[in-house]
Amino acid sequence: YWTDEFLQWNPEDFDNITKLSIPTDSIWVPDILINE
Structure with a gap:
């Protein structure tokens, strides 16, 4: 799941x-996913 604030x-x-x-x-979509 990914949210793009520009869309x-x-x-x-x-x-x-x-x-x-x-x-x-x-x-x-980005190549990596960073979990905080």
Whole structure:
């Protein structure tokens, strides 16, 4: 699970959709995951 703060939209403009799933081969994802 990864959240990108730059991928945002106004849900009211898109039928109140607040989340979506995108295949990792369709969007850039980091090569590493850092757990804090």
